[in-house]
Amino acid sequence: MVCGGYIVGCLSTHVPPHRVVSNSISNMLVSSRLHCISLNQTYYTKGIWIPFVSFGSLHHLRLEQGSLSRTISPQNRKEQQKFTVSASVTVPLVNEEVEKVRLQKGQTWSVHKFGGTCVGNSERIRNVADIIIQDQSERKLVVVSAMSKVTDMMYDLIYKAQSRNDNYIVALDAVLEKHTSTARELLDGDDLSIFLSRLHQDISDLKSMLQAIYIAGHVTESFSDFVVGHGELWSAQILAALVRKSGRNCKWMDTREVLVVNPVSSNQVDPDFLESEKRLEDWYSRNSAETIIATGFIASTPQNIPTTLKRDGSDFSAAIMGALVKARQVTIWTDVDGVYSADPRKVSEAVILQKLSYQEAWEMSYFGANVLHPRTIIPVMRDDIPIVIRNIFNLSAPGTVICRSTAGEDEDDLGLETPVKGFATIDNLALINVEGTGMAGVPGTASAIFGAVKDVGANVIMISQASSEHSVCFAVPEKEVKAVEKALKSRFQQALHAGRISQVAVLPDCSILATVGQKMASTPGVSATLFNALAKANINIRAIAQGCSEYNITVVVKREDCVRALRAVHSRFYLSRTTISMGIIGPGLIGATLLDQLRDQAAILKEKFNIDLRVMGVTGTRKMVLSDTGIDLATWRDLLSEKGENADLKKFVQHVHENHFIPNTVLVDCTADTDIATNYHHWLLRGIHVITPNKKANSGPLDQYLKLRALQRKSYTHYFYEATVGAGLPIITTLKDLLQTGDKILLIEGIFSGTLSYIFNNFKGTSSFSDVVKEAKEKGYTEPDPRDDLSGTDVARKVIILARECGLNLELADISVENLVPESLRTCSSVEEFLEKLPQFDQDMARKKQEAEDAGEVLRYVGVVDVVNQKGTVKLQSYKKDNAFAQLSGSDNIIAFKTERYNEDLLIVRGPGAGAAVTAGGVFSDILRLASYLGAPS
Numbered sequence: 001m002v003c004g005g006y007i008v009g010c011l012s013t014h015v016p017p018h019r020v021v022s023n024s025i026s027n028m029l030v031s032s033r034l035h036c037i038s039l040n041q042t043y044y045t046k047g048i049w050i051p052f053v054s055f056g057s058l059h060h061l062r063l064e065q066g067s068l069s070r071t072i073s074p075q076n077r078k079e080q081q082k083f084t085v086s087a088s089v090t091v092p093l094v095n096e097e098v099e100k101v102r103l104q105k106g107q108t109w110s111v112h113k114f115g116g117t118c119v120g121n122s123e124r125i126r127n128v129a130d131i132i133i134q135d136q137s138e139r140k141l142v143v144v145s146a147m148s149k150v151t152d153m154m155y156d157l158i159y160k161a162q163s164r165n166d167n168y169i170v171a172l173d174a175v176l177e178k179h180t181s182t183a184r185e186l187l188d189g190d191d192l193s194i195f196l197s198r199l200h201q202d203i204s205d206l207k208s209m210l211q212a213i214y215i216a217g218h219v220t221e222s223f224s225d226f227v228v229g230h231g232e233l234w235s236a237q238i239l240a241a242l243v244r245k246s247g248r249n250c251k252w253m254d255t256r257e258v259l260v261v262n263p264v265s266s267n268q269v270d271p272d273f274l275e276s277e278k279r280l281e282d283w284y285s286r287n288s289a290e291t292i293i294a295t296g297f298i299a300s301t302p303q304n305i306p307t308t309l310k311r312d313g314s315d316f317s318a319a320i321m322g323a324l325v326k327a328r329q330v331t332i333w334t335d336v337d338g339v340y341s342a343d344p345r346k347v348s349e350a351v352i353l354q355k356l357s358y359q360e361a362w363e364m365s366y367f368g369a370n371v372l373h374p375r376t377i378i379p380v381m382r383d384d385i386p387i388v389i390r391n392i393f394n395l396s397a398p399g400t401v402i403c404r405s406t407a408g409e410d411e412d413d414l415g416l417e418t419p420v421k422g423f424a425t426i427d428n429l430a431l432i433n434v435e436g437t438g439m440a441g442v443p444g445t446a447s448a449i450f451g452a453v454k455d456v457g458a459n460v461i462m463i464s465q466a467s468s469e470h471s472v473c474f475a476v477p478e479k480e481v482k483a484v485e486k487a488l489k490s491r492f493q494q495a496l497h498a499g500r501i502s503q504v505a506v507l508p509d510c511s512i513l514a515t516v517g518q519k520m521a522s523t524p525g526v527s528a529t530l531f532n533a534l535a536k537a538n539i540n541i542r543a544i545a546q547g548c549s550e551y552n553i554t555v556v557v558k559r560e561d562c563v564r565a566l567r568a569v570h571s572r573f574y575l576s577r578t579t580i581s582m583g584i585i586g587p588g589l590i591g592a593t594l595l596d597q598l599r600d601q602a603a604i605l606k607e608k609f610n611i612d613l614r615v616m617g618v619t620g621t622r623k624m625v626l627s628d629t630g631i632d633l634a635t636w637r638d639l640l641s642e643k644g645e646n647a648d649l650k651k652f653v654q655h656v657h658e659n660h661f662i663p664n665t666v667l668v669d670c671t672a673d674t675d676i677a678t679n680y681h682h683w684l685l686r687g688i689h690v691i692t693p694n695k696k697a698n699s700g701p702l703d704q705y706l707k708l709r710a711l712q713r714k715s716y717t718h719y720f721y722e723a724t725v726g727a728g729l730p731i732i733t734t735l736k737d738l739l740q741t742g743d744k745i746l747l748i749e750g751i752f753s754g755t756l757s758y759i760f761n762n763f764k765g766t767s768s769f770s771d772v773v774k775e776a777k778e779k780g781y782t783e784p785d786p787r788d789d790l791s792g793t794d795v796a797r798k799v800i801i802l803a804r805e806c807g808l809n810l811e812l813a814d815i816s817v818e819n820l821v822p823e824s825l826r827t828c829s830s831v832e833e834f835l836e837k838l839p840q841f842d843q844d845m846a847r848k849k850q851e852a853e854d855a856g857e858v859l860r861y862v863g864v865v866d867v868v869n870q871k872g873t874v875k876l877q878s879y880k881k882d883n884a885f886a887q888l889s890g891s892d893n894i895i896a897f898k899t900e901r902y903n904e905d906l907l908i909v910r911g912p913g914a915g916a917a918v919t920a921g922g923v924f925s926d927i928l929r930l931a932s933y934l935g936a937p938s
């Protein structure tokens with residue numbers, strides 16, 4: 001059984017790198033009333049991955065089972081339950097889908113690549129060895145980088161020697177010490193002595209080489225490559241010896257003996273696959289082993305000169321090795337959970353993508369996303385070998401699989417795979433626009449433009465030309481724009497002079513926003529959605545490009561708009577259409593109860609109805625609390641009281657509506673404040689929906705009311721106020737349904753006041769009138785000032801609200817009201833003073849009650865909307881004891897609709913019409929009504 005609750009304790013459970021771990025976790029304290037588990041503002045139910053921190057790193061647990069036992073929390077004395085969850089963490093080292101393909105192809109090798117941070121110290125190296133040992137593949141080829149910082153230390157040695165800084169010797173000692181101590185912590189016996197003897201030999205050779213560099217004051221590239229490559233040689237040897245310690249047949253490989261590459265530029269090499277494959281076969285025939293630990297980053301030229309694979313070298317090594325051994329999978333181990341849908345530093349909602357096609361990964365990485373370098377993808381893509389990006393510090397995260405796209409082929413896909421996968425941005429660009437009437441139909445114009453750009457060595461990042469051919473626009477890095485502008489102006493000097501080209505214009509401070517997704521191809525409407533999201537965020541697009549592969553739509557925006565643009569489009573594609581940003585104003589009785597109801601129900605709404613309600617702000621009169629992603633509703637009270645900032649309604653509204661890109665905003669006014677109500681018109685005008693139990697707007701001045709309702713009808717922005725009459729009872733909706741379906745309302749008569757209903761239902765026996773008033777206040781039925789109830793004003797407001805709904809243009813002053821507040825108490829300055837003095841008038845009310853009782857009747861405070869005669873009345877009236885109005889209990893309201901259709905037998909709605917839970921429930925129903933108007937599933 002999984003029963004609800006939110007985790008209030010922190011877990012401390014170690015999850016070792018097993019394929020499947022079953023773990024029982026206890027000591028999660030959960031509140032008894034909830035139905036789901038909440039942590040870090042997110043709610044979780046059975047079957048969902050929950051993140052938790054253990055030993056300083058993030059893990060995920062899948063909730064499978066739980067059992068409950070009760071306890072009392074010492075801090076707040078609230079009853080809580082101890083939640084025992086049996087969770088299973090599945091950490092398949094080989095992705096299941098990938099495994100299927102592998103078996104079909106009979107592939108036996110798995111390739112892993114561990115970067116410098118993965119082997120940063122002896123503990124981490126041990127961890128890596130564990131992962132290798134856990135992999136059940138028949139054969140494993142592990143590519144390893146130098147220990148973290150070692151490559152930099154090696155470059156520093158060269159730099160010092162070359163600049164004749166004697167400290168290179170001390171620096172070399174530090175390198176020796178780092179590897180000696182690591183080896184001592186991990187190895188022993190022969191393994192240790194063999195490694196240390198080789199290490200000392202290497203260090204002594206390096207010393208001689210550095211000395212030669214010192215003397216020459218110069219270093220060649222191959223010398224430098226040879227020196228820096230030692231970090232990989234040492235880490236591979238240490239790791240291989242450690243894996244051997246577990247009894248595995250493991251050899252280390254100096255990839256310079258196998259991998260042959262041809263340098264093509266200062267930062268690029270091309271692998272020679274044929275030659276490398278031959279050398280690998282040869283190496284393997286001499287060194288057959290179940291596990292091979294190979295050095296990343298280093299290789300040889302065809303002339304056997306040591307070289308490196310340059311930037312991102314070890315990833316590239318792993319991909320080439322994967323292709324050479326036709327691996328079933330290449331796993332790149334890193335320190336993030338996978339590839340995000342957008343830079344998580346810019347978009348807090350960014351999610352880890354489970355799967356990317358090679359093309360998508362490629363596009364994302366070109367556009368600055370922290371994915372693999374496109375170069376890394378090419379070797380494996382040719383042989384359809386999947387790359388999996390996994391987090392070594394979070395073995396329970398499944399990571400991102402980069403593989404061939406199955407979009408459209410996968411029968412299970414049902415077209416649900418999203419067309420847009422991710423977004424990436426590039427900053428610091430400038431646009432250049434070459435424009436003129438003399439360009440159209442002139443062959444060679446583009447060639448002349450880009451020839452000039454090439455001559456100054458600038459890189460063109462994006463190009464756009466409309467088919468009228470009057471302008472060509474392209475983006476270059478900001479730092480290159482001056483040179484490009486100069487070259488173009490000089491190249492087109494004559495055309496500019498003659499007016500054939502009107503301008504070479506530079507637009508500085510631009511950024512590119514790229515939207516990537518293989519399934520965008522042939523899916524109509526993606527660009528419309530994208531541009532719509534940008535338009536709604538009020539972002540101007542300076543240039544657009546989409547190639548006919550349709551994998552990527554690139555827009556150029558002002559740099560200052562870029563993050564906003566990114567968030568806007570990300571929200572549009574990644575958030576549910578019915579994600580609603582909410583601002584709650586007035587966390588009093590109703591507001592607070594609503595927040596608690598939202599807390600308890602949010603997960604279910606999200607999971608079952610795809611309704612994602614985010615409370616982005618709560619404000620009272622003095623303090624407010626704001627959040628960018630949604631306030632943790634388990635702690636909103638503490639946040640407000642301890643971390644709340646000074647309340648500022650303007651800032652509050654701005655934040656809830658504009659500081660992020662959730663598609664819809666609603667402000668929920670839970671105050672009784674007239675000033676707040678005067679804002680509704682302005683909010684609706686700004687596209688903000690409004691929901692309220694506050695009666696002030698609908699019962700206030702008629703002209704303002706009519707203006708508000710006219711706007712509501714025109715704007716498609718919603719305004720709901722069910723709880724203003726009869727609290728959660730369906731009064732407004734019933735009336736609207738009657739009217740909209742063409743019924744004619746004749747009369748509405750009812751007990752509209754929960755307070756006065758409660759008072760007269762309980763004003764019997766020995767109870768005094770003033771005591772019952774106090775009880776009603778304590779039970780939360782009254783208005784903030786109970787005189788609003790006793791005076792009949794609250795009922796009069798409800799009568800007005802219904803009358804106006806029926807089309808009567810009445811003002812509050814038009815309603816005749818019998819006021820139950822003794823004359824002399826109407827001017828009391830405080831609620832406390834009023835309640836203190838009220839007992840002085842108990843006798844008067846007791847007499848009225850007695851008179852009714854003597855006539856076999858009871859007193860009831862009723863409101864009447866006489867539609868036929870266009871009148872409203874509020875009065876104390878006595879009813880025979882068998883009348884339905886006489887038979888209420890508690891805070892019941894009863895409202896009888898007399899209409900053309902319900903003429904003989906009236907339509908009656910009855911039930912509790914005041915109180916925290918039912919009123920907040922009524923407001924909550926309005927919120928869900930809004931969600932369904934916005935498209936939530938029913």
Ligand SMILES: NC(=O)C1=CN([C@@H]2O[C@H](COP(=O)(O)OP(=O)(O)OC[C@H]3O[C@@H](n4cnc5c(N)ncnc54)[C@H](O)[C@@H]3O)[C@@H](O)[C@H]2O)C=CC1
Pocket residue numbers: 585586587588589590591619620621670671672673675676693694695723724726727754780781782783784913914915916919
């Ligand atoms: N209590 C009930 O049974 C029902 C209440 N209502 C309506 O619900 C609304 C709230 O009622 P309660 O929660 O009972 O009252 P309450 O007095 O407990 O709560 C009102 C909250 O609004 C805050 N507030 C007032 N002016 C504000 C402003 N300008 N900015 C921010 N916060 C402000 C107050 O500080 C207080 O926390 C009222 O309009 C009432 O008529 C409607 C139906 C039933």
Ligand SMILES: N[C@@H](CC=O)C(=O)O
Pocket residue numbers: 723724725726727752753754755756781782783789794913914915
């Ligand atoms: N004070 C009101 C609350 C609902 O509007 C009542 O008593 O009915």
Ligand code: NA
Pocket residue numbers: 722723724725726727728729730731732922
């Ligand atoms: Na209602």
